[in-house]
Amino acid sequence: MKKSFWKVPLYCMIASWICFQLEIRLGRFAVITLPDGSITADNTRWLIMTGILFIAIITIGSIFFFRNMTRKEIFYSASVLVAINLIVGLISYKIQGMLAFYWAELSEWDTFIVQLLLQANINPWVISIVSWVLPYIFIIFGKKSVKE
Numbered sequence: 001m002k003k004s005f006w007k008v009p010l011y012c013m014i015a016s017w018i019c020f021q022l023e024i025r026l027g028r029f030a031v032i033t034l035p036d037g038s039i040t041a042d043n044t045r046w047l048i049m050t051g052i053l054f055i056a057i058i059t060i061g062s063i064f065f066f067r068n069m070t071r072k073e074i075f076y077s078a079s080v081l082v083a084i085n086l087i088v089g090l091i092s093y094k095i096q097g098m099l100a101f102y103w104a105e106l107s108e109w110d111t112f113i114v115q116l117l118l119q120a121n122i123n124p125w126v127i128s129i130v131s132w133v134l135p136y137i138f139i140i141f142g143k144k145s146v147k148e
Contacts, residue, residue, distance in 0.1 A: 004069050008077035008135050009084065011065050015057045016108040022053060023108065047115055054112035062141030071142035078135035085132040110134045 030045040066074055085107065092100035110131050117127045 004073045004077055006077065006080065007065060007069065008074060008138060009081040011061055012081055012109055012135055013106045015061070016106050019053050019057065019111070020105045020108040023050070023111070043115075043119070047112065047119075050112040050115055054110070057109050058137065058141075061138055066138050066141055067143075069142050070145045071139050072145050074139045074142040075136070078138060081135045082133055085135075089128055089132055107131070 026049055027041075027046070030042050030049060031039060032042050032045075033039050069077070088099065088103050092103060113134060114127055114131050117130060
């Protein structure tokens with residue numbers, strides 16, 4: 001368990017950075033020019049793109065990185081990231097600075113869920129809390145603990 005303690009946080013942060021870079025490069029496909037010549041973003045295209053990235057991140061994580069971990073190990077590992085998200089989120093709210101923008105690059109993997117909740121007009125604090133605890137989603141892909 002010592003080695004797996006940082007597995008979920010590291011995976012999510014690395015996946016977030018890759019996802020952030022892909023969104024920058026692929027986001028241009030969500031930009032459209034309207035008949036009057038104005039330029040806008042197509043939310044449907046953006047949701048499709050982030051949805052594909054989210055499914056890829058969940059699939060890759062569950063098959064290659066967390067398959068051999070028990071649900072208990074994944075819970076503890078995900079709890080580290082949840083605690084970090086909570087601390088950084090509350091500090092970002094309190095100081096109202098650039099920390100939130102810098103942290104966004106390392107917590108971008110769950111953008112699809114956040115965008116869906118924003119489309120449903122959910123309270124931003126509820127969206128933040130859901131985003132902070134979303135690493136627990138990997139628990140369902142862990143092995144059931146075996147009694148020794």
